[in-house]
Amino acid sequence: MEFFYRCTECDRQFEIGPDLMVCPDCAKRQVADRPLRGVLEVGFTGTRTSNWPASGTYGELLPIEERFFPPVPVGNTPLWQPTNLREKLGLARLFLKDETANPTESLKDRASALVAACANKYGITDVVVASTGNAASSMAGIGAAAGLNVKIFVPKTAPRAKLIQSLQYGADVTLVDGPYDDAVTQSLEFTRSNKGLNRNTGYNPMTIEGKKTAALEIFAQLGRIPDVVYVPTGDGVILGGIYKGFEDIVALGLADHMPAVVAVQAEGSNAICRALKLDGFTEPVNGDTIADSISVGVPANGQSAVAKLRKHRGRCVEVSDVEILDAQIELSSVSGLFAEPAAAAALAGLRKELDRVPPESTIVLLITGSGLKDIDAAGRRVRVP
Numbered sequence: 001m002e003f004f005y006r007c008t009e010c011d012r013q014f015e016i017g018p019d020l021m022v023c024p025d026c027a028k029r030q031v032a033d034r035p036l037r038g039v040l041e042v043g044f045t046g047t048r049t050s051n052w053p054a055s056g057t058y059g060e061l062l063p064i065e066e067r068f069f070p071p072v073p074v075g076n077t078p079l080w081q082p083t084n085l086r087e088k089l090g091l092a093r094l095f096l097k098d099e100t101a102n103p104t105e106s107l108k109d110r111a112s113a114l115v116a117a118c119a120n121k122y123g124i125t126d127v128v129v130a131s132t133g134n135a136a137s138s139m140a141g142i143g144a145a146a147g148l149n150v151k152i153f154v155p156k157t158a159p160r161a162k163l164i165q166s167l168q169y170g171a172d173v174t175l176v177d178g179p180y181d182d183a184v185t186q187s188l189e190f191t192r193s194n195k196g197l198n199r200n201t202g203y204n205p206m207t208i209e210g211k212k213t214a215a216l217e218i219f220a221q222l223g224r225i226p227d228v229v230y231v232p233t234g235d236g237v238i239l240g241g242i243y244k245g246f247e248d249i250v251a252l253g254l255a256d257h258m259p260a261v262v263a264v265q266a267e268g269s270n271a272i273c274r275a276l277k278l279d280g281f282t283e284p285v286n287g288d289t290i291a292d293s294i295s296v297g298v299p300a301n302g303q304s305a306v307a308k309l310r311k312h313r314g315r316c317v318e319v320s321d322v323e324i325l326d327a328q329i330e331l332s333s334v335s336g337l338f339a340e341p342a343a344a345a346a347l348a349g350l351r352k353e354l355d356r357v358p359p360e361s362t363i364v365l366l367i368t369g370s371g372l373k374d375i376d377a378a379g380r381r382v383r384v385p
Protein backbone atom coordinates (compact mmCIF):
# COMPACT_ATOMS: atom_id res chain seq x y z
CA MET A 1 0.00 0.00 0.00
CA GLU A 2 1.17 3.54 -0.82
CA PHE A 3 0.23 6.38 1.54
CA PHE A 4 -0.24 10.12 1.06
CA TYR A 5 -1.86 13.08 2.81
CA ARG A 6 -5.21 14.34 1.56
CA CYS A 7 -6.82 17.66 2.57
CA THR A 8 -10.21 17.03 4.21
CA GLU A 9 -11.51 20.29 2.73
CA CYS A 10 -10.16 20.65 -0.84
CA ASP A 11 -9.04 17.05 -1.50
CA ARG A 12 -5.56 18.14 -2.63
CA GLN A 13 -2.96 15.42 -2.12
CA PHE A 14 0.52 15.78 -0.63
CA GLU A 15 3.55 13.61 0.00
CA ILE A 16 3.83 12.60 3.67
CA GLY A 17 6.62 14.38 5.54
CA PRO A 18 7.35 15.68 9.05
CA ASP A 19 7.09 19.38 8.12
CA LEU A 20 3.61 19.34 6.60
CA MET A 21 0.79 19.61 9.15
CA VAL A 22 -2.18 21.33 7.45
CA CYS A 23 -3.10 22.07 3.82
CA PRO A 24 -1.25 25.29 2.93
CA ASP A 25 -4.10 26.45 0.66
CA CYS A 26 -6.95 25.94 3.12
CA ALA A 27 -4.86 27.20 6.06
CA LYS A 28 -5.00 30.64 4.41
CA ARG A 29 -8.67 30.74 5.42
CA GLN A 30 -7.82 30.16 9.09
CA VAL A 31 -9.65 32.51 11.45
CA ALA A 32 -8.63 33.02 15.09
CA ASP A 33 -10.72 31.12 17.68
CA ARG A 34 -12.16 28.75 15.07
CA PRO A 35 -11.35 25.08 14.34
CA LEU A 36 -8.32 24.28 12.17
CA ARG A 37 -8.67 24.74 8.43
CA GLY A 38 -7.08 22.29 6.02
CA VAL A 39 -6.84 19.28 8.36
CA LEU A 40 -4.95 16.51 6.54
CA GLU A 41 -5.89 12.86 6.55
CA VAL A 42 -3.86 9.85 5.40
CA GLY A 43 -5.08 8.26 2.18
CA PHE A 44 -3.83 5.14 0.43
CA THR A 45 -3.68 3.40 -2.92
CA GLY A 46 -3.34 -0.31 -3.54
CA THR A 47 -4.62 -3.03 -1.27
CA ARG A 48 -3.31 -5.09 1.61
CA THR A 49 -1.11 -8.10 1.09
CA SER A 50 -1.61 -9.58 4.59
CA ASN A 51 -4.81 -11.34 5.58
CA TRP A 52 -5.76 -8.91 8.35
CA PRO A 53 -7.96 -9.18 10.39
CA ALA A 54 -7.23 -12.92 10.56
CA SER A 55 -3.48 -12.22 10.98
CA GLY A 56 -4.12 -9.99 14.01
CA THR A 57 -1.54 -7.40 12.91
CA TYR A 58 -2.57 -4.24 11.09
CA GLY A 59 0.86 -2.60 10.74
CA GLU A 60 0.53 -2.75 6.98
CA LEU A 61 -2.48 -0.40 7.20
CA LEU A 62 -0.40 2.39 8.79
CA PRO A 63 1.72 4.95 6.89
CA ILE A 64 4.91 4.45 8.97
CA GLU A 65 6.70 1.11 8.77
CA GLU A 66 6.50 -1.13 11.85
CA ARG A 67 10.27 -1.12 12.41
CA PHE A 68 10.13 2.56 13.44
CA PHE A 69 7.60 2.04 16.26
CA PRO A 70 8.83 2.35 19.87
CA PRO A 71 9.19 -0.88 21.87
CA VAL A 72 6.03 -0.46 23.95
CA PRO A 73 2.80 -2.49 23.70
CA VAL A 74 0.23 0.05 22.47
CA GLY A 75 -3.23 -1.10 21.38
CA ASN A 76 -4.68 -4.60 21.19
CA THR A 77 -6.80 -3.58 24.18
CA PRO A 78 -9.57 -5.86 25.47
CA LEU A 79 -13.20 -5.69 24.39
CA TRP A 80 -15.20 -6.38 27.54
CA GLN A 81 -18.54 -8.19 27.64
CA PRO A 82 -20.01 -6.58 30.78
CA THR A 83 -22.67 -9.13 31.80
CA ASN A 84 -24.16 -7.22 34.73
CA LEU A 85 -24.28 -3.91 32.89
CA ARG A 86 -25.86 -5.67 29.90
CA GLU A 87 -28.60 -7.07 32.15
CA LYS A 88 -29.17 -3.76 33.90
CA LEU A 89 -29.55 -1.83 30.63
CA GLY A 90 -31.34 -4.61 28.73
CA LEU A 91 -28.67 -4.61 26.03
CA ALA A 92 -27.39 -8.14 25.40
CA ARG A 93 -24.71 -7.08 22.90
CA LEU A 94 -23.10 -4.19 24.74
CA PHE A 95 -19.28 -4.07 24.66
CA LEU A 96 -16.65 -1.87 26.34
CA LYS A 97 -13.49 -1.09 24.38
CA ASP A 98 -11.07 -0.73 27.29
CA GLU A 99 -8.49 1.86 26.31
CA THR A 100 -7.34 2.17 29.93
CA ALA A 101 -5.28 -0.95 29.16
CA ASN A 102 -2.83 1.07 27.05
CA PRO A 103 0.65 1.68 28.53
CA THR A 104 -0.14 5.19 29.86
CA GLU A 105 -3.80 4.26 30.49
CA SER A 106 -5.48 6.19 27.68
CA LEU A 107 -6.36 5.87 24.00
CA LYS A 108 -3.92 8.70 23.22
CA ASP A 109 -1.09 6.15 23.15
CA ARG A 110 -2.28 5.08 19.71
CA ALA A 111 -1.54 8.58 18.37
CA SER A 112 1.66 8.98 20.38
CA ALA A 113 3.07 5.69 19.07
CA LEU A 114 2.53 6.71 15.44
CA VAL A 115 3.97 10.20 16.06
CA ALA A 116 7.00 8.63 17.79
CA ALA A 117 7.43 6.26 14.84
CA CYS A 118 7.24 9.26 12.49
CA ALA A 119 9.88 11.14 14.51
CA ASN A 120 12.09 8.04 14.51
CA LYS A 121 11.73 7.55 10.75
CA TYR A 122 12.75 11.13 9.98
CA GLY A 123 15.53 11.31 12.59
CA ILE A 124 13.73 13.86 14.82
CA THR A 125 14.61 13.77 18.52
CA ASP A 126 12.29 16.45 19.98
CA VAL A 127 8.49 16.28 20.18
CA VAL A 128 6.26 19.12 21.44
CA VAL A 129 2.64 18.78 22.55
CA ALA A 130 -0.17 20.84 24.08
CA SER A 131 -2.70 18.82 26.01
CA THR A 132 -5.45 18.79 28.61
CA GLY A 133 -3.36 16.07 30.28
CA ASN A 134 -3.80 12.69 28.61
CA ALA A 135 -2.01 13.45 25.34
CA ALA A 136 0.81 14.97 27.39
CA SER A 137 1.29 12.02 29.72
CA SER A 138 0.89 9.69 26.75
CA MET A 139 3.50 11.41 24.58
CA ALA A 140 5.78 11.59 27.63
CA GLY A 141 5.51 7.85 28.28
CA ILE A 142 5.67 6.63 24.69
CA GLY A 143 8.40 9.22 24.04
CA ALA A 144 10.39 7.81 26.97
CA ALA A 145 10.22 4.35 25.44
CA ALA A 146 11.26 5.79 22.08
CA GLY A 147 14.15 7.81 23.53
CA LEU A 148 12.64 11.17 22.51
CA ASN A 149 12.83 14.53 24.27
CA VAL A 150 9.24 15.55 25.02
CA LYS A 151 8.20 19.16 25.69
CA ILE A 152 4.70 19.61 27.12
CA PHE A 153 2.31 22.53 27.55
CA VAL A 154 -0.66 21.83 29.87
CA PRO A 155 -3.20 24.07 31.63
CA LYS A 156 -2.26 24.47 35.29
CA THR A 157 -5.76 23.11 36.07
CA ALA A 158 -4.85 19.70 34.55
CA PRO A 159 -5.45 16.80 36.96
CA ARG A 160 -2.41 16.31 39.20
CA ALA A 161 -2.08 12.61 38.36
CA LYS A 162 -1.56 13.37 34.66
CA LEU A 163 1.02 16.02 35.52
CA ILE A 164 2.96 13.76 37.88
CA GLN A 165 2.76 10.94 35.33
CA SER A 166 4.31 13.20 32.65
CA LEU A 167 7.10 14.28 35.02
CA GLN A 168 7.80 10.66 35.99
CA TYR A 169 8.37 9.86 32.32
CA GLY A 170 10.92 12.66 32.21
CA ALA A 171 9.04 15.22 30.10
CA ASP A 172 9.84 18.94 30.22
CA VAL A 173 6.54 20.44 31.45
CA THR A 174 5.33 24.05 31.15
CA LEU A 175 2.15 24.93 33.06
CA VAL A 176 -0.05 27.38 31.15
CA ASP A 177 -2.09 29.99 32.99
CA GLY A 178 -5.19 29.52 30.84
CA PRO A 179 -7.30 26.87 29.11
CA TYR A 180 -6.19 24.13 26.70
CA ASP A 181 -6.58 26.50 23.76
CA ASP A 182 -3.86 28.75 25.26
CA ALA A 183 -1.59 25.72 25.70
CA VAL A 184 -2.06 25.01 21.97
CA THR A 185 -1.03 28.56 21.05
CA GLN A 186 2.08 28.41 23.23
CA SER A 187 3.11 25.01 21.88
CA LEU A 188 2.81 26.22 18.28
CA GLU A 189 4.92 29.28 19.08
CA PHE A 190 7.50 26.99 20.69
CA THR A 191 7.60 24.69 17.64
CA ARG A 192 8.03 27.67 15.32
CA SER A 193 11.01 29.04 17.22
CA ASN A 194 12.63 25.70 18.12
CA LYS A 195 13.27 22.45 16.32
CA GLY A 196 11.04 19.47 16.87
CA LEU A 197 7.89 17.70 15.74
CA ASN A 198 4.55 19.09 16.95
CA ARG A 199 2.17 16.36 18.13
CA ASN A 200 -0.83 18.61 18.78
CA THR A 201 -3.92 16.55 18.42
CA GLY A 202 -5.76 17.26 15.17
CA TYR A 203 -2.91 19.45 13.90
CA ASN A 204 -0.49 16.57 13.34
CA PRO A 205 -2.25 14.25 10.83
CA MET A 206 -0.65 11.20 12.47
CA THR A 207 -2.84 11.75 15.56
CA ILE A 208 -6.06 10.98 13.68
CA GLU A 209 -4.39 8.16 11.78
CA GLY A 210 -3.00 6.56 14.97
CA LYS A 211 -6.39 6.65 16.66
CA LYS A 212 -8.03 4.79 13.77
CA THR A 213 -6.45 1.59 15.10
CA ALA A 214 -9.13 1.47 17.85
CA ALA A 215 -11.77 1.07 15.10
CA LEU A 216 -9.68 -1.58 13.32
CA GLU A 217 -9.50 -3.59 16.55
CA ILE A 218 -13.23 -3.24 17.29
CA PHE A 219 -13.98 -4.64 13.82
CA ALA A 220 -11.49 -7.50 14.24
CA GLN A 221 -12.69 -8.38 17.77
CA LEU A 222 -16.39 -8.33 16.90
CA GLY A 223 -15.90 -9.92 13.47
CA ARG A 224 -18.29 -7.30 12.08
CA ILE A 225 -19.11 -3.59 11.97
CA PRO A 226 -20.91 -2.64 15.21
CA ASP A 227 -24.34 -1.03 14.96
CA VAL A 228 -23.50 1.91 17.21
CA VAL A 229 -20.27 3.30 18.68
CA TYR A 230 -20.37 5.93 21.45
CA VAL A 231 -17.33 8.21 21.31
CA PRO A 232 -16.47 10.80 24.01
CA THR A 233 -15.79 13.95 22.00
CA GLY A 234 -13.84 17.11 22.78
CA ASP A 235 -11.68 18.35 19.89
CA GLY A 236 -13.09 15.74 17.50
CA VAL A 237 -9.83 13.89 16.86
CA ILE A 238 -10.81 10.56 18.42
CA LEU A 239 -14.12 10.86 16.56
CA GLY A 240 -12.18 11.51 13.33
CA GLY A 241 -9.90 8.55 14.03
CA ILE A 242 -12.80 6.18 14.67
CA TYR A 243 -14.48 7.27 11.44
CA LYS A 244 -11.18 6.94 9.54
CA GLY A 245 -10.68 3.37 10.76
CA PHE A 246 -14.13 2.25 9.65
CA GLU A 247 -13.76 4.15 6.35
CA ASP A 248 -10.52 2.26 5.68
CA ILE A 249 -12.26 -1.06 6.43
CA VAL A 250 -14.96 -0.21 3.88
CA ALA A 251 -12.37 1.06 1.35
CA LEU A 252 -10.47 -2.24 1.68
CA GLY A 253 -13.69 -4.10 0.84
CA LEU A 254 -13.87 -5.83 4.22
CA ALA A 255 -17.32 -4.38 4.99
CA ASP A 256 -20.00 -2.62 2.99
CA HIS A 257 -21.36 -0.13 5.52
CA MET A 258 -20.36 2.21 8.33
CA PRO A 259 -21.53 2.04 11.96
CA ALA A 260 -23.71 4.75 13.49
CA VAL A 261 -21.23 6.89 15.41
CA VAL A 262 -22.50 8.98 18.31
CA ALA A 263 -20.35 11.89 19.47
CA VAL A 264 -20.91 12.40 23.20
CA GLN A 265 -20.06 15.88 24.45
CA ALA A 266 -20.34 17.54 27.84
CA GLU A 267 -23.03 20.24 27.94
CA GLY A 268 -20.39 22.80 28.96
CA SER A 269 -18.05 21.81 26.12
CA ASN A 270 -20.40 21.22 23.21
CA ALA A 271 -18.84 23.06 20.26
CA ILE A 272 -19.21 20.15 17.83
CA CYS A 273 -22.84 19.41 18.82
CA ARG A 274 -23.66 23.10 18.43
CA ALA A 275 -21.97 23.30 15.03
CA LEU A 276 -23.86 20.23 13.84
CA LYS A 277 -27.15 21.84 14.90
CA LEU A 278 -26.37 25.42 13.88
CA ASP A 279 -24.56 24.62 10.62
CA GLY A 280 -21.10 25.81 11.56
CA PHE A 281 -18.80 27.16 14.24
CA THR A 282 -19.78 30.63 15.36
CA GLU A 283 -17.95 31.40 18.59
CA PRO A 284 -15.84 29.45 21.10
CA VAL A 285 -17.69 27.68 23.91
CA ASN A 286 -16.41 27.84 27.50
CA GLY A 287 -15.06 24.29 27.65
CA ASP A 288 -16.51 24.07 31.14
CA THR A 289 -16.88 20.46 32.36
CA ILE A 290 -15.53 18.10 35.01
CA ALA A 291 -14.51 15.78 32.15
CA ASP A 292 -11.18 17.54 31.52
CA SER A 293 -10.18 15.31 28.58
CA ILE A 294 -13.12 16.56 26.51
CA SER A 295 -13.01 20.14 27.76
CA VAL A 296 -12.29 22.23 24.67
CA GLY A 297 -13.40 25.72 23.63
CA VAL A 298 -12.30 25.53 20.01
CA PRO A 299 -12.20 21.92 18.72
CA ALA A 300 -9.11 21.51 16.50
CA ASN A 301 -10.72 18.88 14.31
CA GLY A 302 -14.18 20.44 14.46
CA GLN A 303 -14.63 21.08 10.72
CA SER A 304 -13.75 17.56 9.69
CA ALA A 305 -15.66 15.98 12.63
CA VAL A 306 -18.90 17.74 11.69
CA ALA A 307 -18.39 16.89 8.00
CA LYS A 308 -17.98 13.18 8.88
CA LEU A 309 -21.00 13.18 11.19
CA ARG A 310 -23.05 14.66 8.33
CA LYS A 311 -21.65 12.35 5.65
CA HIS A 312 -22.19 9.16 7.65
CA ARG A 313 -25.40 10.30 9.40
CA GLY A 314 -23.84 10.22 12.84
CA ARG A 315 -25.35 12.12 15.72
CA CYS A 316 -24.36 14.16 18.74
CA VAL A 317 -25.55 13.77 22.34
CA GLU A 318 -24.91 16.23 25.15
CA VAL A 319 -24.60 15.09 28.76
CA SER A 320 -24.36 17.07 32.00
CA ASP A 321 -21.54 16.74 34.53
CA VAL A 322 -24.00 15.10 36.94
CA GLU A 323 -24.88 12.51 34.28
CA ILE A 324 -21.17 11.93 33.61
CA LEU A 325 -20.38 11.32 37.30
CA ASP A 326 -23.45 9.06 37.63
CA ALA A 327 -22.23 7.06 34.61
CA GLN A 328 -18.70 6.89 36.04
CA ILE A 329 -19.81 5.25 39.28
CA GLU A 330 -22.29 2.99 37.46
CA LEU A 331 -19.54 1.78 35.11
CA SER A 332 -17.18 1.16 38.04
CA SER A 333 -19.65 -0.49 40.41
CA VAL A 334 -21.62 -2.55 37.88
CA SER A 335 -18.97 -3.58 35.33
CA GLY A 336 -15.71 -3.23 37.29
CA LEU A 337 -14.14 -0.82 34.81
CA PHE A 338 -12.95 2.40 36.49
CA ALA A 339 -12.93 5.12 33.82
CA GLU A 340 -12.18 8.83 33.98
CA PRO A 341 -15.15 11.20 33.59
CA ALA A 342 -14.55 11.84 29.87
CA ALA A 343 -14.55 8.10 29.20
CA ALA A 344 -17.67 7.53 31.31
CA ALA A 345 -19.41 10.15 29.14
CA ALA A 346 -19.79 7.34 26.56
CA LEU A 347 -22.10 5.48 28.96
CA ALA A 348 -23.90 8.71 29.89
CA GLY A 349 -24.55 9.25 26.17
CA LEU A 350 -25.90 5.73 25.72
CA ARG A 351 -28.17 6.20 28.77
CA LYS A 352 -29.69 9.27 27.10
CA GLU A 353 -30.53 7.20 24.02
CA LEU A 354 -31.84 4.03 25.67
CA ASP A 355 -35.29 4.54 24.17
CA ARG A 356 -33.98 4.81 20.60
CA VAL A 357 -31.41 1.99 20.53
CA PRO A 358 -32.94 -1.41 19.62
CA PRO A 359 -32.11 -3.90 22.43
CA GLU A 360 -30.52 -6.40 20.02
CA SER A 361 -28.03 -3.79 18.70
CA THR A 362 -24.29 -4.42 18.84
CA ILE A 363 -23.10 -1.39 20.81
CA VAL A 364 -19.55 -0.36 21.69
CA LEU A 365 -18.67 2.23 24.32
CA LEU A 366 -15.20 3.67 23.77
CA ILE A 367 -13.69 3.87 27.27
CA THR A 368 -10.90 6.30 26.51
CA GLY A 369 -9.00 6.68 29.81
CA SER A 370 -8.50 5.40 33.36
CA GLY A 371 -10.28 6.74 36.45
CA LEU A 372 -6.97 6.82 38.28
CA LYS A 373 -5.96 9.76 36.09
CA ASP A 374 -8.32 12.10 37.94
CA ILE A 375 -8.94 10.98 41.51
CA ASP A 376 -10.44 14.30 42.61
CA ALA A 377 -13.30 14.01 40.11
CA ALA A 378 -13.94 10.37 41.01
CA GLY A 379 -13.90 11.26 44.72
CA ARG A 380 -17.01 13.38 44.37
CA ARG A 381 -19.34 10.38 44.20
CA VAL A 382 -17.92 8.26 47.00
CA ARG A 383 -17.82 8.67 50.77
CA VAL A 384 -14.38 7.96 52.13
CA PRO A 385 -14.77 6.22 55.52
Ligand SMILES: [Zn+2]
Pocket: 007, 008, 009, 010, 011, 012, 023, 024, 025, 026, 027, 038
Ligand atom coordinates in the same frame (compact mmCIF):
# COMPACT_ATOMS: atom_id res chain seq x y z
ZN1 LIG B 1 -7.01 22.08 1.34
